[in-house]
Amino acid sequence: MCSMIPFCILLRISLVLVYWFSSVLLSNLLKRKAEGYFPKEKNLAEEFDLVHQAIFTDSDDQSGWFYHLWLLEQTITKDTPWLNSSWPASDSELIISASKSASGCMVLSSARYSTNGGTIPVILYFNQSVRGLNSSTVAVRSALAESKDIIWRPLSVDKYESAQAWVALLNFSDVPLDYSIAYPVEVRVGDSSEIISLSGSSLSHVFEFKFVVRFQQLDSGEAEGQNLEGILWEDSNFKKYEMNSWESNLFSLFNQLQIDADQAGVDCKWKVNMLANEIELFRELSAADCKIGKLTLARLLTALDTIVSESSTLNSSQMVHTEEVLALYCDLMKMDPPHSQYYKEEHSMALLRQVTCCKNSLSRYCWRYGKIAKTNNDSFICVRLNSLSLSRIGSIENLLWVQMLDLSQNELGSLEGNAPKLKFLLLKGLEAMQLLSCLNLSNNKIKSLTALDPLRHLKLLKVLDISHNEIGEHSIDSTRYLCSSPLSHTVANDWKLSLSSGDVDQLTKYWEAYIIFRDLTLTQLEITGNAIVDEDFRSFLRKILSTLQWLDGTIL
Numbered sequence: 001m002c003s004m005i006p007f008c009i010l011l012r013i014s015l016v017l018v019y020w021f022s023s024v025l026l027s028n029l030l031k032r033k034a035e036g037y038f039p040k041e042k043n044l045a046e047e048f049d050l051v052h053q054a055i056f057t058d059s060d061d062q063s064g065w066f067y068h069l070w071l072l073e074q075t076i077t078k079d080t081p082w083l084n085s086s087w088p089a090s091d092s093e094l095i096i097s098a099s100k101s102a103s104g105c106m107v108l109s110s111a112r113y114s115t116n117g118g119t120i121p122v123i124l125y126f127n128q129s130v131r132g133l134n135s136s137t138v139a140v141r142s143a144l145a146e147s148k149d150i151i152w153r154p155l156s157v158d159k160y161e162s163a164q165a166w167v168a169l170l171n172f173s174d175v176p177l178d179y180s181i182a183y184p185v186e187v188r189v190g191d192s193s194e195i196i197s198l199s200g201s202s203l204s205h206v207f208e209f210k211f212v213v214r215f216q217q218l219d220s221g222e223a224e225g226q227n228l229e230g231i232l233w234e235d236s237n238f239k240k241y242e243m244n245s246w247e248s249n250l251f252s253l254f255n256q257l258q259i260d261a262d263q264a265g266v267d268c269k270w271k272v273n274m275l276a277n278e279i280e281l282f283r284e285l286s287a288a289d290c291k292i293g294k295l296t297l298a299r300l301l302t303a304l305d306t307i308v309s310e311s312s313t314l315n316s317s318q319m320v321h322t323e324e325v326l327a328l329y330c331d332l333m334k335m336d337p338p339h340s341q342y343y344k345e346e347h348s349m350a351l352l353r354q355v356t357c358c359k360n361s362l363s364r365y366c367w368r369y370g371k372i373a374k375t376n377n378d379s380f381i382c383v384r385l386n387s388l389s390l391s392r393i394g395s396i397e398n399l400l401w402v403q404m405l406d407l408s409q410n411e412l413g414s415l416e417g418n419a420p421k422l423k424f425l426l427l428k429g430l431e432a433m434q435l436l437s438c439l440n441l442s443n444n445k446i447k448s449l450t451a452l453d454p455l456r457h458l459k460l461l462k463v464l465d466i467s468h469n470e471i472g473e474h475s476i477d478s479t480r481y482l483c484s485s486p487l488s489h490t491v492a493n494d495w496k497l498s499l500s501s502g503d504v505d506q507l508t509k510y511w512e513a514y515i516i517f518r519d520l521t522l523t524q525l526e527i528t529g530n531a532i533v534d535e536d537f538r539s540f541l542r543k544i545l546s547t548l549q550w551l552d553g554t555i556l
Contacts (some may be wrong), residue, residue, distance in 0.1 A: 018185055027074070041073070041270045047071055048274070065292050067300070071173040072278075076273055076303045077260045080204040081130045081197045083189060087123040087400040087435065093182075094120070097216050111416035118173025120144070120213065121434045122187060126140045126398045130203070131192040133160035138168070142185040144213065155457050156248040162198060163438035165396075170215075183213040230524050230550040231463045233367070233406060233440050238367040238382060251467040258268065268307055275304040286328070291335050304348060309357055322354040341391070344411070355385065356398035369404060369438075380404040380438065396429035404438040408465070413445035431457035438463040442526065445470055449512040449532075456516055465526040465550075472532025512545040513537070524550040 046276050048071055054064035088094050122140070124133070133152040140147040150170065154163030168184070174454060189195070279300045281514040284295030303320040329347040333340045367382045382404035389409040401403070412427065430436070431454040439461060446469040447451070455461065507514060522545050527533055538551060549556055 016288060024287075026371070041274065044071060044075055045274060048278065055508045056285075062292070063294065068296065072296075072299060072303065075274055076307060080201045081195065082127040082205070083124060083203075083207045084127050085125045085397040085400060086187070086525055087121070088185075088207055088211040089401070090211070092211045092214045094211060095216060096120070096213065106295050112245060119169040119171050122168045122170060122185075122216060123400050123432060123434050124189065125400060126164050126166075126434055129158060129160075129162040130166075130197050131160060132192075132196055133166050137189070137192040137194050139188040139191065140170070140185065141188075142170065144172040144175055144183050144185065145173075153526065154429070156454060160198060163275055165429075167434050170328050177215045179215050181219050183215075184210060185213060186210045191247040226273055230553070230555070233408065233442070233465060237370045238384065239370045241366040241381065268310070271307050272300050272304065272373060275300055275307070281303065289335070291332065292319075293326050298325045298332075298346070298350075301328075302353070305353070319350075319354045322350055325350045344389075345392040348390045348392045351390070352385075352393070352395040359374070362398070382406055386410065386440070393427055393429050396432050399433060401426055402433060403435050403436060405433070405436060406440040408440045408442045408444070410444050412441065412468070413447055413451065417459055426503055427451060427454050430454040434458065436461055440465045441469070442467045442529075443469070447471065447473070449516050451497050452516050458520070461520055462522060463520075463524040464520075466530070468529035469527040471527075471530040473530075491497060503543070506536070506543075508539060513540065517541065520545070521547045523547055526552055528552045 016525075048068075051064050051068050051071065053060060055068060058064075089442065124138075126469040131154070133154070135148050135150050135152070138152060139149075140150055140152075149169045152166050152168045154161065155167060156167040157163050159335045186208070187210070188206065190203045190210045195203040195204040210323070232556055279297065282297045282300060302325055305319040305325075306323050326347060329350065330342045332343045333347075336343070354361065355365055362383075365384055367384050369380050369382050380403050383399065383402050384406040385408040386406045390407065391413060393407075430439075434457075436458050437460050439458075441456070445464065449471060452466070456463070523539065525540070525545065525548060527537075533552075540549060541551065
């Protein structure tokens with residue numbers, strides 16, 4: 001049989017096996033920091049030189065390109081998990097308006113920060129999925145809550161109980177508040193080796209940040225008078241953003257962490273030099289209209305910008321090669337139509353990195369919602385990323401502070417495929433935005449309700465617009481069969497109403513909607529313009545969303 005296979009094919013199969021074996025062997029040696037393989041930059045440089053010979057000899061041989069991609073990942077990926085950002089940001093001041101009603105319970109309302117039940121979320125966003133966060137591995141010092149009572153919860157957890165974003169709630173509902181003082185909060189992560197990634201690497205640096213919480217008294221009548229009007233997303237309701245002094249820390253990222261800065265600088269320097277050398281080499285192939293050469297150049301430029309930006313402050317950080325990267329992906333969409341969706345997603349990710357890379361860039365997309373501003377000087381800042389042709393969400397670590405987000409008029413949707421996770425891949429990351437109160441996803445290409453799965457974790461979400469999408473136009477979502485049966489015995493306990501025969505029929509028919517909306521406390525929902533919507537569906541939504549005040553522009 002082998003004699004019938006052309007020699008060139010056998011040779012390429014052999015090369016694939018050689019590169020695969022090399023990646024497995026080298027990965028193991030680098031991970032163990034074996035003698036002669038640490039630090040890793042010398043070995044990676046030698047491997048790059050070897051694969052260059054293969055690529056520039058025969059640029060059509062994809063085995064060399066795949067090995068080069070693997071080497072690139074080894075170069076830019078940190079050896080250990082890293083804390084990218086947090087909310088509240090380091091050295092920020094959090095102002096919460098609070099008052100006690102006659103019954104003695106806390107009534108909280110603030111345009112600067114909204115919360116439920118007397119709690120403050122603390123969000124930790126890592127560069128990769130990790131597990132092991134608990135009161136022993138994350139120390140919190142504050143008069144508002146004791147570290148031992150704080151429970152850390154993973155967002156969008158995988159089968160390994162790991163997640164990229166984690167949240168804990170500081171519960172101050174039982175604390176006698178003093179409006180005249182500030183409450184400092186200190187968070188320290190990394191004293192324990194129990195925080196580990198999927199690869200088994202432990203968090204190697206100690207990360208520290210602190211923030212201050214102040215409470216101001218709010219008249220209960222004022223609190224009850226808010227949110228009487230529905231949110232309208234028309235352009236006329238938004239005003240040009242001008243930053244107030246207290247808002248300067250809203251844009252702060254995790255660039256003031258107490259880490260080993262000298263080691264971080266050394267680690268960055270060799271990566272920048274290596275990537276710069278690779279970019280110089282691959283510009284030649286890109287100019288020759290080599291498809292995979294253009295793709296590799298785009299990846300190299302993105303990696304260089306990312307590493308440089310991580311070593312800069314938020315004020316000076318810039319993605320200087322973004323325009324070139326965007327142009328490369330536009331060229332690839334034309335050159336390779338069968339893979340245009342992938343290039344669109346990478347184009348979206350590059351654009352979002354540019355938008356969120358620094359304070360000046362991000363502020364151009366920030367607006368004040370005018371109707372709130374008329375009654376409250378501390379109105380929501382709305383980040384408007386509408387009409388940017390986005391097909392995927394990214395750079396969430398830079399948007400943890402956002403309360404109002406407009407993603408309308410884009411190309412966000414759900415991928416078609418058998419893997420359940422593909423259904424909500426393009427919205428993945430939104431679950432980390434725990435402060436989101438208002439979200440506009442209208443006029444996109446969302447094909448199924450299960451694509452909205454990340455929204456289940458947004459406990460402060462009050463206003464949601466998913467109108468004019470494609471929900472209900474396509475075949476039944478097979479993801480539903482991975483959930484509990486709508487007729488299982490647990491549903492009766494979850495169901496907020498007594499189950500009549502009509503309720504059972506609706507629950508079976510709209511099971512995906514129940515899974516997504518059952519734990520949300522929405523006050524306003526816009527869903528018109530989707531094939532699934534009829535009076536029966538609206539009736540079902542009114543049953544499961546007891547807090548709903550507005551539905552498709554009509555007050556209930």
